[in-house]
Structure formats: structure tokens, C-alpha cells
Amino acid sequence: MDQKELRELENRCIQEYAPWCTARCPVHVDVRAMNAAITAGDFTLAAKVLKKKVPFPGIISHVCDHPCEDVCRRTTIDAAISIRELEMAAMSFSEPVKERVVLLKSKGKRVAVVGAGLSGLTACFDLAKKGLGPVLFETSDRLGGTLWGYPEDALPREVLKRDLELLESLSLEIRFRTSLGSDIFLAELRNEFDAVYLGIGADSGSTGEVHCDDRGRILVDSITFQTSLEGVFAGGSAVSGPSERSPIRSISEGRRAAISIDRYLQKVSLVASRENEGPFETRLFTSVEGEERRARVPLADAALGYTVDEALLEGGRCLQCECLECVKVCQYLADFKGYPKKYVRQIYNNLSIVAGQRHANLLINSCSLCGLCKEVCPEDLHMGEVCKASRRLMVSQNRMPPSAHEFALRDMEFSNSELCVLARHESGMTSSRSVFFPGCQLAGSSPRHVIKTYAYLRDRMEGGVALMLRCCGAPADWSGRQDLFDRTMTEFREQWEGLGSPTIITACSTCHGVFAEKLPRDKVVSLWETIDRLGLPEQTARTVTKPVALHDPCTARNEPGILDSVRSILDKLGYSIHEPALSRKETECCGFGGLMAFANRDLAEKVIDRRIEAIPEYIVAYCAVCRDRYASHGKPTGHLLDLLFGGPEVGEFVVKGPDYSQRRENRTRLKRSLLREQWKEEHVAYENEQAITLHIAEDVRELMEKRMILVEDVREVVEWAEKTGNRLVNRTTNHFLTHYRPGTVTFWVEYSPEDEGYAIYNVYCHRMQVLEEIKH
Amino acid sequence: MTHKIDLTGAEEWICASCGVTLELGTVEVAYMGSKYPVELPKCPKCGIVFVPENIALGKMAEIEKILEDK
8 A cells, every 4th residue: 555545545534524514614614513512512622623713703693604414414304404593592592701802923024904884894803813904994984884784683783893902902003084096095004014815895886906706896806816916915795796696605705815915025926725615515424214204493483592501402413424334334344442543543554664563463463354344435435445555565565463363364374275175076976067165163163054055955966066175265365375375266266176166166255256156157046046946955944033134244235136135035934034133235244254253253243242232133154154153142043054954943943053163063073974975985184193181171161162272272281291291280180280382372271180081170372482491 | 571460360370290380580581682681470480481372472473473573
């Protein structure tokens, strides 16, 4: 990921874009924050938010033409928030604060501002703050211009005067009763001052010196507000004309002209980086799905405005517009307390730093790569792709934490070892039209389903059904190990081509996805489409009579053929299916995808809980891992193959799946029993085994599962201890404690000899190597 | 790992080969190309080291993570 890609990715996350109200407001009042403060009852904070952008908040809260309300998201549900009235409430109910204006040191330039209406006063205010305290020329004998024309109940004089007092704190030089064109002339002003601002209102008539349109409106540059004369700027009603008068735009234009004047006097570009200064279109997306209609809180008396209680109610109608579509549906994205724009930046920094802690490693390795974010993102941003590419980069730079994926990769290596791998034509055949590929997880989770399904396929299909037992290589791909993934794929290809490249029938949608990407598309078909086409097995097991919720595995989300055929099968079986809120294309990962369960176990457990809490019904899954993970948290979950070929009875939908060690054993046993039954051979690799017997209680097995320690590891450690005598002994219990490091992990095992074998009491491990030398 | 380590229960274990009580001693531990001297109980005769469970899953795991993210 280089800087350019980073920007491109960051730019696709729209969470930080302004809400519609703020974007449309010419001075960008943070209406969302103001409403949040009001809803929290903090009117002082709400007023502070308003004052941050508006120099005359009392006036504006009374007379603003509120273009923000036209684009309020609530207009798509019922009616806009009463934003101006809420501003009034913020001003009325806030604690009085002594306003302090910080002025920069004088820059020694002279600026003239003509006209003391909203735009001229704003220009004065902003120029003074920039150290360009101007001289103000006003026709009448008071500040405020046409603001005095509002009736008292629309703009109380008290409010008007209070806001105008702000100008006093600026110690401006003000020349009242001085009219442009009679008392002073623009040519003089240009002579005497370094820059001039004309905020002369709509009715002042042309100055005769700057270019105007045929309606007498001064023509200005739309970005800089410079007139046809260099150094002369104009804004407000003098530019917009009397019919398009807008108080809030007058403020915006006075402000933007002040920016131009400052730049003009500094002799820098007037136009650089001035995007979105006025009203602009936002790219934000906010879903209003499920939002209830709530009518505007009516105003009893428009002049008095809302009461505190009414303001709280009306402020509460604000949708607090933001996107977070992906964060709402993903525990992973929520867990790291940000959103993709932030994450992409953190990941980029993580990958770029030369020295120091890489704090985003866990962020990168925790994603399930499931792609739900992309499905719900208005801009199709796929955090999984960002994370996977980052993992590859980390691997290539030798910076992948070994603890993240090593266990899973060892498991893959085991599944693709001689102990488990099988690739055979159907017994008695020399060629195959198709090959059944159950995948390592179904083989590990439920070998009997592999045997039954294979029998069904042989029975129903012509032309020979071969069998391949192995892992598709997805763990290598997920962990960023491109080299290992390629190697695994090459091995697979050799075996598959050795069978004559038959059509692959996949039971696992992860394998399906891997093959669909790497092999000709017409060579891969799912088991579910196959069963749907061939018809149900003769004796199906109807074990559940209540409605079931169907959980689609995340790797099936873009396989409509799989999604449809599974529903069709359940329909033929007579089940009424409930679709969870997140299903089909928008299904959730069970927490195993992307190796999340290995890199961030706690998160992956939360992912399970979140899913099962959202589904009240019994779950039917058609991925062995999803099935076992939901069942592991006590959720009644059956595999579609249970329903097709018989499986746990209703009460046993909660039967826990096998643990890591048992899955390994299941894979080896499956190979052995199939070889024996189908091909009348003995599985040589298992013949010479003379392993010691271990007695492991259930609670210790659970500990091993959690700590990712296999029975094989424990066996190896005990054997080593018995051979070398290197061990400690407990004075009280007489248990032995020993440690051994067969590979990259040091295992500790507390045990004692028992019943021709060994009882195991405790196991733990660490990756740090203790450099000891044992002298005997 | 210069912090004080919690060795509650550690005195229960003695070296099975030498039959002697373990004593705190300096041991080197290594991970991700870094090496540190640490104080751990070990047999004064044969040198077999004891890493208690709370150390392995606590302090040691913490440092492993820091070194992995370095």
C-alpha cells in the first residue's frame, strides 16, 4: 500500500464527511453536535458550537433563512429538524458567557470596510482577528444596516444590540454618516487603503466603478469575492441582490472575502485550497431504515421559541447523521473503536514504520476477511482486502507475529500430510467424471457425514466419483502466506489432474471459493447444488419440527447457486426457514474466517455470541465450522447433512463439536476407514504407532483447546520427560512438571503415572525460549 | 523482566533428578531475536528451570507480544 493507494482507500470511507445540514450551511455550523448537546441538556455547549461558526449567534438564531433544513435527512421520513428554533433555544437557555475575542498582532496594513450590515460586520470581525483591524464606513449612524428593518418580535432589539456589542471589543475606527459615492469615493479608498471590502447592501446603487450586472448587482469572483478592481472585494446583498437576500450567506461572504483580503495582502494565492468554503454537496450516507416517524415539536409562540422541554424533544429528533454501515454489522470493526478511514490510516502507519511498536498488527490479523463490510458500504470499501494485502506484506517483510497463525498453519500442514491426504478414483474404476472434496473441516468435524455423502454421490452419479481428502489451502491464503498457498494449490492440482481433472463437488464454501478462483469455473460445483439436482436421499432424518433459521457461511455470500440450492433442499425436506436479518449476501462470519479465531480468540468468541443472540430459532448451518462454533456456545445448531443423512436428535443439536486434537484424529481415522472399506487397504502410516496412553479430564481438555495445545504435543512432552528424567516434582501431590520445546513453543505438562498411562493435570505454554543447560 | 515476579506456590516444586529445592537464579530467555536475563527458580545442581504458569501466561506472554509487534 503506497501513499496514493492509502488516500484512495481512505477516501472511500465517507464516515467523516459532514452531515447534510452542515454541508449546506454557508458557514458550516455543526448542527449535529449542537443537537447532541441540546439532547444532553447542555445548552451552554450547544451555544458554544453555534458561536464557533457564527459571530452573531443571537441575530442568526432569530433571522437565519436556514438552508440547512431543506436538506435535513429527516425530510425523507417526516419533516426537517427545526434547526433555527433549536439555535434560539441554545442561546436562550445557555449560561451567559463573557465573549473573549483574541486578536492577532496588527500586521500594519490598512483595510476599509464599507457597510455595517451582516457581511460588512463579519468582514470587520474576521479581519480584526487576523490583525487587519479595518476602518468601517457606514451611511447611517448605527451598526446593523437592514437588520433594524426586522420587526421587534422577529428580531428583538435587545438581541440585536447584544450581538452588536461584540464589535465594540474590537476597538474599530468607525466613520458613521459617510456614504460611498457622495462623502467618499472608491478611488480615494483604493488610494488610502491596501484593500477594500464593499458590504453596501442591495439598495445602495452602483458605485459606478466596479462592474455590475444589468440588475445592479456587483460582479465578483465566486471563490475570492474580488470585484473587477484588484484589491476591491464585495459580498452580501450588494452581490446577491434584494430578492435573494440571505443573512447566513451574508456572513459567509463577509468571512470568505476577509480570507481573500488577508491572502491578497500577504501576496499569496487567492484561490488555492478553498474547496467547500460555502455550501457544498456531502458524500455522507446515512441509513434511515427503521427510523420511526416523529412529527416536529410545534411552537406555541414563534417569538418566544421552544421551552427547555420542547427543545429537548425536538433536538432528540436529530438523526445524528453518520454512516457506520459496516461498523453496525461487524463486531470486529466495532471492537477497535473506529471506522475504516481510521483503520486504513493506522494500518498504513503500521506497515510504514521502520522502528517502534506496530500497534495495528492485531487490527490487521483480527479481520475475518468475510467481506460483509463491502456488501453494506455505499462505496464498496472492503476492509478484508486491505487486511489480507497487509498480511501478505507483513509476511514478505518477515514481520508477521508468529503467534497469530502458526497453530492454524500447523493444522493445515497436518491435513495435507500423508496421515490425512487421499486422492482415489471410485473403487473399481479407473476414471472419474467427478470428485467429492469434503474439505478438512467436515472431515475433522463429522467423518461419518463424509462417508454417507460419498456413498450417496456414488449411488446417484454416473461415470465414477473420486474422493479427495485434504485442505484447500485457505488458511495459507488467509494468513498472507502467498508462497505456501501457491505450493498447496500446486500439490492439489497435481493430485486432481492425476485423477483426470474431474468436476469437483465441494461441501465447504471456503474450498469452493478457492477452487472457483483458481480453476476453470465449470470444474467446480457445490454439494448443495448437486443434491438439489439429484434429489434427496431416500431416508432423510426429520429431526426438528419447529422453524429453523438458516445461517449462510460468509464464503458463500457471492455464490447465489449455493444460497438458492440450500434453501431449495430445506424446502424439499419440509422445513420452514427463517431468514436472519443478516443472511445471503449479507450473512455474518462465525468468527473462524480469516483465522480470526486464532489471532484474536476473545473477539471471535464475541462474534459467536452476537450472532446467536440475534437468532432466536434453532440454527441450520451448512459449514462444519459454523455449526461447531455456534454449538460450542450452547446454541442448538445442526448441519444440513444432519438433516439429510441423519444426525443428532433434537436435543443433541447442542452437541459440542470435536476439539482440535479430535479433529486431527478424525481426519486420520476417516482416511483409514475409507481405505479399508472402499479400497480394501490398510493405512500404513498408522500401523507402527505405539503411543503412550494419556488420561485427560474434560476440564483439562478445554484448557488445552483454549491454549491451543494438542494431545500430540502433551504426549510428546511426557514421552520426553520419561526418557530424560528432566522434570520437577511437587512435594505435596507428587505430580511431575516437565517442559519441552519440540518446535517454536515450549509446553509445560503436569502429570503423574496412572493406569498403564499418564494422568494430565495441567498444561500451559509460552513462545519465549528459556536458554537452559541441564547438566546430569 | 526486571519486575518482581510472583512465585506463590513455586516452592512446592523441587528438582526430580537432584532432589533439591529450586533457587532463584539468572536465566537467559530469547524471542524474536532478542535476549534478556531474567530471574527464575532453577535447580542449583543440574540447572533445570521452572517457569510458573502465572509467569508464562502473564508477564512472559506480555513481553512476547511486545517483541512480536516490534
